[in-house]
Amino acid sequence: MSMTAHTAGKQVRPSQTPRTSSGALRRHRSAEIFAAWSLAGPALLLLVVLFFLPVFGVFAIALTDWEFGASSLSFVGLANFREVFADEGFRISLINTILYVVIVVPGTIALGLAIALLIESGKSFRAFYRAIHFLPFMATLTAMAIAWEALLHPTIGLINQTLAGLGLPTANWLRDENTVLPVLAGIGIWQNLGYAMVLFLAGLKSIPQDLYDAADIDGADAWLDRLRTVTLPMLGPVTMFIFIVVALKAFETFDTVQVLTQGGPGHASEMLLYTLYRESFEYLRTGYGASVAVVFLFIVVALTLIQARVMDKRVHYQ
Amino acid sequence: MSTQHVAPPSAILRHAVLLITGALILIPFVWMVSLSIKPPGEIFRASFSFWPAQFYGVENYNKALTSSPLPRYMLNGLFVCATILSLQVAVCAPAAYALAKLNFPGRNLLFALVLIALLLPHEVLALPLFILGYKVGILNTYAALIFPYVVSPFGIFLFRQFFKTIPDDVVHAAKLDGFSELAIVWRIMVPMALPAIIAFGIFSVVSHWNSLFWPLIAVRDQDLMPPPLGIMAFKNEEAGNDYGPLMAATTVVVLPLIIAFLLAQRWFVEGLTSGATK
Amino acid sequence: MAGITIEKIEKTFGATTVLRDVSLDIADGEFLTLLGPSGCGKSTLLRILAGLEVQTGGSVAIGDRVVDGVRPKLRDVAMVFQSYALYPHMTVQENMSVPLRMRRLSNWQRLPLIGRFLPGSKAVAAEIENEVMRTAKALGIGHLLGRKPGQLSGGQRQRVAVGRAMVRQAAVFLMDEPLSNLDAKLRVQMRAEIKELHKRLGVTFVYVTHDQSEAMTMSDRVAVMLDGELLQVAPPQEIYADPDDRRVAEFIGSPKINILDAKMHENGLASMAGTAFAVRAPIARGSSLSIGIRPEAFHLVDSHGVNILTGAVRLVEHMGSDLFVHLDVPGGDHPVVARLLAERAPQISSGQTLHLGVKPERLLLFAADGKRIRPHGQLGATVVRMKERLQ
Numbered sequence: 005m006s007m008t009a010h011t012a013g014k015q016v017r018p019s020q021t022p023r024t025s026s027g028a029l030r031r032h033r034s035a036e037i038f039a040a041w042s043l044a045g046p047a048l049l050l051l052v053v054l055f056f057l058p059v060f061g062v063f064a065i066a067l068t069d070w071e072f073g074a075s076s077l078s079f080v081g082l083a084n085f086r087e088v089f090a091d092e093g094f095r096i097s098l099i100n101t102i103l104y105v106v107i108v109v110p111g112t113i114a115l116g117l118a119i120a121l122l123i124e125s126g127k128s129f130r131a132f133y134r135a136i137h138f139l140p141f142m143a144t145l146t147a148m149a150i151a152w153e154a155l156l157h158p159t160i161g162l163i164n165q166t167l168a169g170l171g172l173p174t175a176n177w178l179r180d181e182n183t184v185l186p187v188l189a190g191i192g193i194w195q196n197l198g199y200a201m202v203l204f205l206a207g208l209k210s211i212p213q214d215l216y217d218a219a220d221i222d223g224a225d226a227w228l229d230r231l232r233t234v235t236l237p238m239l240g241p242v243t244m245f246i247f248i249v250v251a252l253k254a255f256e257t258f259d260t261v262q263v264l265t266q267g268g269p270g271h272a273s274e275m276l277l278y279t280l281y282r283e284s285f286e287y288l289r290t291g292y293g294a295s296v297a298v299v300f301l302f303i304v305v306a307l308t309l310i311q312a313r314v315m316d317k318r319v320h321y322q
Numbered sequence: 323m324s325t326q327h328v329a330p331p332s333a334i335l336r337h338a339v340l341l342i343t344g345a346l347i348l349i350p351f352v353w354m355v356s357l358s359i360k361p362p363g364e365i366f367r368a369s370f371s372f373w374p375a376q377f378y379g380v381e382n383y384n385k386a387l388t389s390s391p392l393p394r395y396m397l398n399g400l401f402v403c404a405t406i407l408s409l410q411v412a413v414c415a416p417a418a419y420a421l422a423k424l425n426f427p428g429r430n431l432l433f434a435l436v437l438i439a440l441l442l443p444h445e446v447l448a449l450p451l452f453i454l455g456y457k458v459g460i461l462n463t464y465a466a467l468i469f470p471y472v473v474s475p476f477g478i479f480l481f482r483q484f485f486k487t488i489p490d491d492v493v494h495a496a497k498l499d500g501f502s503e504l505a506i507v508w509r510i511m512v513p514m515a516l517p518a519i520i521a522f523g524i525f526s527v528v529s530h531w532n533s534l535f536w537p538l539i540a541v542r543d544q545d546l547m548p549p550p551l552g553i554m555a556f557k558n559e560e561a562g563n564d565y566g567p568l569m570a571a572t573t574v575v576v577l578p579l580i581i582a583f584l585l586a587q588r589w590f591v592e593g594l595t596s597g598a599t600k
Numbered sequence: 601m602a603g604i605t606i607e608k609i610e611k612t613f614g615a616t617t618v619l620r621d622v623s624l625d626i627a628d629g630e631f632l633t634l635l636g637p638s639g640c641g642k643s644t645l646l647r648i649l650a651g652l653e654v655q656t657g658g659s660v661a662i663g664d665r666v667v668d669g670v671r672p673k674l675r676d677v678a679m680v681f682q683s684y685a686l687y688p689h690m691t692v693q694e695n696m697s698v699p700l701r702m703r704r705l706s707n708w709q710r711l712p713l714i715g716r717f718l719p720g721s722k723a724v725a726a727e728i729e730n731e732v733m734r735t736a737k738a739l740g741i742g743h744l745l746g747r748k749p750g751q752l753s754g755g756q757r758q759r760v761a762v763g764r765a766m767v768r769q770a771a772v773f774l775m776d777e778p779l780s781n782l783d784a785k786l787r788v789q790m791r792a793e794i795k796e797l798h799k800r801l802g803v804t805f806v807y808v809t810h811d812q813s814e815a816m817t818m819s820d821r822v823a824v825m826l827d828g829e830l831l832q833v834a835p836p837q838e839i840y841a842d843p844d845d846r847r848v849a850e851f852i853g854s855p856k857i858n859i860l861d862a863k864m865h866e867n868g869l870a871s872m873a874g875t876a877f878a879v880r881a882p883i884a885r886g887s888s889l890s891i892g893i894r895p896e897a898f899h900l901v902d903s904h905g906v907n908i909l910t911g912a913v914r915l916v917e918h919m920g921s922d923l924f925v926h927l928d929v930p931g932g933d934h935p936v937v938a939r940l941l942a943e944r945a946p947q948i949s950s951g952q953t954l955h956l957g958v959k960p961e962r963l964l965l966f967a968a969d970g971k972r973i974r975p976h977g978q979l980g981a982t983v984v985r986m987k988e989r990l991q
Contacts, residue, residue, distance in 0.1 A: 039503040040426035047417030048432060050473035054451070055439040061450030072453070119343060126336050135587050136344040139351070142583055142594060144532045146550035147572035150557055151354035154565060160366055162353055169370075194347065202591050217652050218685035222764070223673040223702030229710075233698065237689040256443060259534045263554060277445055277535070284449050285539050294449055301446045308441050 062301070065294035072288045084295040094296065096271045097279040100185055101255060104275060107189035108196065108254040113246060115193065116200025117239070121231075123201070124208045134205065138198035145195060149263040152191055153178065178264055181272035188260050188273055196253060200246050207242035211235065248311035255303060276300050354576075358382050358569035365565050382566035383574070390559070391544055392571050395552030396578075402467045402548055403527045410474045410526060411512075411519065418481030419507045423493050433482075439475035445535055452539055466540035467548065471530065477522050480596065484518035485511055524586075524593030531579060549575040602663030602676065602771040602804060603628040604649065609658035611644055611828075618644050620828045622658070631798050631805045632833075635815040636825035637851070642808045643776055645825070649806060650774050651675050662772060673702070675772075678765035682777040684757045686749040692760050693732055693745040699768045700728045735767045755786045762797065773798075775807045779814065791817055812852055816840070824848045846970040849892050855924060857892045857964075858936045864889060869906075874930035876906050878960050880975040889973065892964035895924070895939035901957040909936060909956045916948050927954055 066084055070077035088094050123133050140148065155162050156177040164174040177187045215234045219225065224233040258277040261267060267274035267282070280300060284293030356372045357365055359379035386392055420426070421433055451470050455461045460469065488511065496506045512519060530548075537551040544555060553575050557568055583590045604626040611619035618641045626632045634642040647653040649660060651672035659668050667675050678699070686695050701710060708714075709721040716722065736742045739759045749757055758778060765773060778794070779787045795818050798805050809815055815822045816836040823833040832844040843849040849857050862872035864887050870879045872891055883889060904910045911929035923942050926935040938956055940948075948954065965973040 036424055037426045040420040040424040040429070043416035043424070043503060043507065044420040044432055047413050047473050047478060048435070050413060051435055051439055051475065053454075054470055054473060055442055055447065055475070056435070058447040058450035058454070059442060061453070062446060065449065115343075119340070122336050122340055126333055128333075129337070129340075131587065133340045133344060134591070135584065137347055138591060139580065139583070140347060142528050142532075142579055142590060143351070143576050144550055144553075144572075144579065146532070146534045147553055147575045148350055148354075150553065150568060150572050151350045154357055154569065155350060155353050160565075162349070162370070165370065194350070198347075199595070202595055206595070212683060212685070214681050214683045214685035215687065217647075217650075218679070218681060218687075218764075219698075220652060220672040221650060221677065221679045222699040224698065225671055225673050228707075229702065233687065237687065240689060256445065258445070259550070262534065262538070263557075280445065281448075281535065281538070285452070290449065297446045297449060301443065304443045304446075305441055 059301075062294050062297050065291055066298050067291075069291050072290045080291070084291045085298075087292060088295045088299065093271055093274065094279060097267075097274040097276055098299075100272070100274055101257075101276045103185060104189050104192065104257065105251055105254040107186065108192040109247060109251050111189070111193040112196045112200050112250045113243065115197045116246070117204050117243075119197065120201045120204035120208060121235070124205060134202065137201050140195045141198045145259040146263055148195075149191070149260045152260075153264055156187065179269050181269050184265055184269065184273045188257070188264070191260050192254055192257060196250055199253075200250060203242060203246050203249075204239065207239050208235070211238045245311065248307055252304060252307050252311075255300075255307070276303075351576075354569050354572055357565050358573050360566060362564070362566060378566060379570070382570040385564075385567040386556075386570035386574060389567065390552070390556045390571065391547075392552065392556070392574060394545060395547055395549045396574070398464075398467075398546060398552070399531050399548040402464065403530045405464075405468050406471045406530050407523055407526050409468070409472045410477050411523075413473050414477035415481055415512055415519075416504065416507050418478050418485055419503075419511050421478070421482045422485035422488075423490065423511075424503075436475045436478050436482075440479060444470065448536060448539055455540065462541050462543050462546065464546060467537055467546070470536060471526075474522075474526065477526070480518055480522050481515060484515040488514055520589055521593035521596050524590055525596060528579060528590075528594060603630070604772065604804060604806070605661040606645075606649070607659045607661075609645065609648060609660070610656045611641070611648065611653070612656050618828050619648075619655070622825075622828075622830045624823060624830060624833060626804060626806065629802050629804055631795075631807065631818060631820045633807045633809060633815040633819040633822045634825055635809060635812060635822050635851075638810055640825045641828040642810075642825050646679075646774050646776055646806060646808045649772075650677055650679050676770050677772045677774055678768045678770035679774040680761045680765050680776065680778045682780055684749070684761040684778075684781075686757060686760055686764070688749050691746055691748055692736070692741065692752070692763075693729075695749070695760060696732045696736065696745075696764045696767050697728050699764060700731065703768075704728065731767055732763075735763050739763050739766070754782050755790065758782060758790060762794075766797075766801070771803055773801070773803055773805045775805065777809055778807075779809070780811070787814075794818065812854070816852075824851060826851065843892075843964065844972050846890065846892065846966040846972070849964055849966070853894060855895050855937045855939065857894050858934075859890050859892050859966075860929075860932060860936070862889050862891045863887075873909055873911070873932055873936070875904070875909055877958075877963065878907060879963065879965065880960065881965055881973050883965070883973060888968055890966045890968075892966060893936075893958055893962065894964075895937045897958050897962035898938040898940065898956040899958075900940065900944065901955045904955055905957075907958055907960060909958070911936065911954065911956075913948060913950045913952045913954055915950055918942070923948065925954065927956065 067079060067081060068077045069080045069083070119133075119137055123130055154160075156164075158164060158174070158176040158179070161177075163177070167174045175183050177183050211234065215238065216230060219230055219233050222233075224230055256277055257275055258281065261273055261275050261278040262281070265273040267278055276296070277300065280293060280296045283289045283296060287293075352372060356374075359377060359382065360374040361376050361378035361381070364374050364376065364378075417432075421429060421436075447470070452461070455466050455469070460466050492510060492514070493506060496510050501509065532550060533548075534550040534554070537548050538554075541547060541551070544552070547555060553571055556571055604624075606622060606624040606626075609619050609622040610617070622641075622645060624632075634645060636642045644653060648655045649662075651667065651670060655668070659666055661667065662675060662677065687698070690698070704724050704727075705715070705721060709716075709718050709724070711718075716725065733742065733745070736745055739762060741756060741759050741763060744752060744756060744760070749760065752760065758781075761778065775794070779790050782790060791814060794805075794807075798818075807814075807818065816839075819836055821833055822836050822839050824831045824839060826847050831848050832839060834842075834844075839848065840852050843852065846859065850859065860872050862870040862877070864870050864879070864883045864885055865876075866885055868879055869876045870883075870889070870891070871877075877891065879891075898909075901908055909927070909929055911927040913925060914928050914935050915926040917924040917926075919942075921942055923940045925938045925940060925948060927938060928935050936956075961975075965975070967973050
C-alpha cells in the first residue's frame with residue numbers, strides 16, 4: 005500500500021522528468037523523510053517523555069526503597085512486591101476490586117442489553133430513551149457521587165425514606181461494611197449501563213435483516229426463538245468487547261471511592277486505584293505505590309490484550 | 323419490516339418499562355436539582371416532594387457561586403480543557419498525517435509506540451509524572467494540570483485511521499498546488515477529517531472536564547482547581563451539612579456537559595464510544 | 601405439491617407504489633422467473649409470497665389455501681436469499697438443521713443442554729441429522745458439515761443456502777437473486793445445477809433475477825416486471841420473439857432491440873429512417889408508431905428498396921463469429937445496430953454505405969402507448985393459448 009502510494013506520488017511530481025538523475029531522486033526521498041520526522045517528531049518526543057520514561061520509571065521505583073523527598077535510595081529487588089502481596093490491606097483492596105468488577109460487569113451488560121433490546125423493538129422515541137439512559141455516562145462523576153450521597157443519606161436520603169415508607173429495613177449504606185461495596189457497584193452500573201446500551205444498539209443495527217427473514221422462514225419466528233437463533237449469537241462478539249471495556253472501567257474506579265467512602269468503613273470499599281493513590285500520594289510510600297501501579301498495569305494490559313484478541317476474532321466471525 | 327412490527331400491547335409495555343428505567347436512571351439528577359432549590363429546613367424534613375414549599379433556589383445558587391470559588395473552578399476547567407484539546411490536536415494531527423501518508427524509515431516503530439502507549443492506563447504513570455512535575459517545578463500550576471495530556475496516543479490513532487481513508491490523490495494534488503507538508507495537514511487533512519476531530523474533541527473535553535485523579539495530585543491551590551476537584555473541596559469545607567448550596571454547585575458543574583450533550587447527542591455518543599479503545 | 605395463485609396484489613410503502621395490480625398463476629411444479637430491473641418490485645412480490653411482507657391489497661393462495669396473514673413458517677415455502685443469510689455462528693450442519701428443529705422439536709426440547717435429555721428429542725435429533733446428511737451429500741457438501749459459513753467459498757455457501765431450503769421438503773421454493781454474489785463462471789455452473797435441482801425435486805420454483813440470461817436459460821415461464829407492473833408472462837422464447845410491450849422488447853435481448861419512429865402512409869406502407877416498410881397491420885393512415893427490429897433480423901442486400909434500411913457505417917465491432925455493425929440512418933438519434941454473421945459480411949469498414957434488408961414478419965410494431973400491434977391474421981401467442989384453452 006505504502007509502496008504504491010509512494011511511487012504514484014513520484015509520478016505526479018512536476019519536477020520529475022524521465023531522465024531525472026538518481027541524485028535528484030535521493031534528494032526527493034530525503035526531503036520526504038525530513039518532512040515526516042519534523043511532523044512526527046514532537047509527538048514522538050512527548051510520547052517518550054510522558055509515557056515511556058514514566059513506565060520505566062514506575063518499574064524502576066518499584067524495585068527501590070525510595071520514598072518521595074528522601075535523598076537516598078537503594079535497590080531492594082522484589083521486596084516491595086513481596087510486601088504488597090503479604091499486605092492484608094492490599095489483598096482486601098484487590099479482592100474488593102474483583103468483587104466490584106464481578107458485580108458491575110454482568111449488571112451493566114444485562115441491563116444495557118435489556119434496555120437496548122427494548123429500545124430497538126420499537127420505532128418511537130428511540131433517541132429520547134437513548135439520551136436518558138446515556139446521561140450518567142457523561143455526567144461528571146464526582147458531582148454525581150455527591151448527589152448519590154444525598155440519596156443514600158441515612159436519615160434524609162430518598163432511598164431510606166422510601167424504604168421506611170414501605171416498612172422495609174433501612175441502612176447506613178455508605179458506613180456499613182456489608183452494604184458499601186454493593187452500593188458503589190450499583191453506582192458503577194448506573195454510570196456504565198448507558199455506555200453498554202449504546203454499543204449494543206450499534207451491534208443490533210449491524211445484524212442483517214436477511215437473517216431475521218431466514219429465521220422467519222425457518223420457523224424461528226417467536227420472540228424467544230429469534231433472540232436465540234439470531235440476535236444473541238450475532239451480539240456475541242460485541243458482548244465480549246463490552247465485557248472487557250466495562251471490566252477495564254470498573255477496575256479503574258476511583259472517583260466514587262474518593263468522594264464517598266475514602267476506602268471505608270475499615271477497608272470495606274478500598275479498591276486498587278484508591279490504594280495506589282493513597283500509598284503514593286498521601287502516605288508517600290513511593291516504592292510500595294509503584295509496585296501497586298505495576299500490578300494494576302499488568303491487570304489492565306492483560307484485559308486489553310484479551311480485548312485485542314477478541315476484536316481480531318470478530319473480524320473472522322463473518 | 324412486518325416481522326418487526328410491534329403490536330400495540332407490547333408497544334405500550336415497551337414504553338412503560340423504558341419510562342420506568344429512565345426515571346430510575348434520572349433519580350440522582352432529579353434529587354440533586356430538587357435539593358438545590360430547597361431551604362435547609364425542608365431538606366432535613368423527610369419529604370418526597372420534588373418541588374419545595376418555599377423556593378430557595380436563588381439563595382442556594384447565590385451561595386454556591388459566591389461563598390466558594392465555583393466560577394473560578396468552571397473557568398479553570400474551561401481553560402484546561404481547551405488548552406489540552408488544542409495542544410493535542412496540534413501535536414497529534416501532524417504525527418497522524420506522517421503515519422498515514424508519508425513513507426519514512428521508523429514509521430512502523432513509531433506506530434507500534436503509539437499502540438503501546440494506547441495500552442497504558444494514565445493512573446499508572448501518575449507517580450513518575452508527579453516527580454517529573456516536581457523536578458521541573460510546575461506542580462500546583464495550570465501547566466501541571468495540562469502537561470501529561472499534551473500528546474494523546476488515542477488522538478494519533480484515531481486521526482491516522484481517518485487520514486488513511488482520504489485518497490492519496492488529494493495529497494498529490496495539494497503538493498502540485500504548492501502546499502507544504504504542514505500546510506497539507508492544516509489546510510487539507512484536518513478540515514477533511516472534521517468528524518474525527520469533533521469526535522475526539524468531545525471525548526477529550528468530557529474526560530478532562532470530569533477527571534478527578536490527576537488534578538487531585540497535581541494542584542493544591544484552590545484557585546487552580548478544575549470543577550470536580552473544586553466541588554470536592556467545597557463539600558469537605560461545608561462538611562456536607564449545607565446540602566442546598568452543595569447541590570446547587572454540583573448542578574452547575576454537571577450542567578454544561580449535559581446541555582452540550584442534549585444539543586449534539588449523536589456527536590457525543592459517537593465521540594465517547596469511539597474512545598472504547600481507551 | 602402446490603401451485604400459486606396471485607390475485608390483484610398491490611403494495612405501497614407510504615406514498616410510493618411498489619406493486620400495482622399484479623395477478624399471476626403459477627402451475628404446480630413450474631419454474632417461474634420474475635425478471636426485471638432493480639426496483640421493479642420483483643423482490644417485494646417474492647417476499648409477499650414468503651409472508652415476509654404483507655401486501656396492501658389482493659390475495660395469495662398456495663395450493664388451495666389462501667395464505668394472507670399466515671406466518672412464513674406455516675406457508676410451506678422455502679427460500680434462498682441473495683446474501684444466503686446463513687447464521688454465521690452455526691456450522692453448516694446446524695444451519696441446515698434449523699428449519700427441521702424448529703418444526704419437529706418442542707420449545708422445551710430445543711432448550712440448550714437440558715433439551716436433549718427430554719423424552720423423544722434424541723430420536724428426532726438423530727432423524728434430523730440423517731436428513732441433513734442426505735441432503736448435504738446430494739448437494740456435494742457432505743464434507744463441509746463441520747465448517748462455519750465464514751470458512752466457505754461463495755459457491756459453497758450458496759449450496760448450503762440451497763441445502764437449508766431443501767431439507768424442509770417444502771412445496772414451494774423461493775429464490776431471491778441467489779446467484780448474483782457469485783463470479784461469472786460459477787454462475788453459469790450453478791444455473792445448470794439449480795435447473796437440475798428443480799427437475800429432481802419437481803416442486804414449484806419462483807426465481808427472482810435481474811439477469812435475463814438466467815431467466816432465459818432456466819425458466820419454464822418468465823414474468824417480466826417493470827415499475828411494479830407485470831408486463832408479460834410467457835415462455836422465454838416467446839418473450840424474446842413475440843413481446844407484448846415495447847418495454848419488454850427493450851429489456852430483453854443483447855444487443856438491445858432497435859426501435860425506430862415511423863409514420864403510417866397509404867397502401868400498408870410506413871415510412872421510417874428514410875425508407876418505406878410494408879406493414880400488414882390495422883393502423884390508421886397518418887398515425888405514428890414505432891418499429892422494433894432485433895439486430896439479428898437484418899441481412900445484407902445490394903441496393904436500396906422497400907424494407908431496406910440504408911445508412912453509413914459508424915463502427916464495426918468484431919465479436920468472432922459475429923459482427924456488430926453500427927449504422928447511422930436518416931432521422932435516427934441512435935445508430936441502428938445489426939448483428940451479421942462474420943463470414944457473410946466481409947470487409948465492412950466505417951464510413952461505407954450499407955443496405956440492410958428485413959423480412960416483414962420480423963418487424964415488431966408498437967403503438968404510441970407501447971402496446972404491441974400485431975399484423976393482420978396473426979394472433980399473439982398468449983391469445984392463441986387462451987383460445988386453445990377455451991376450446
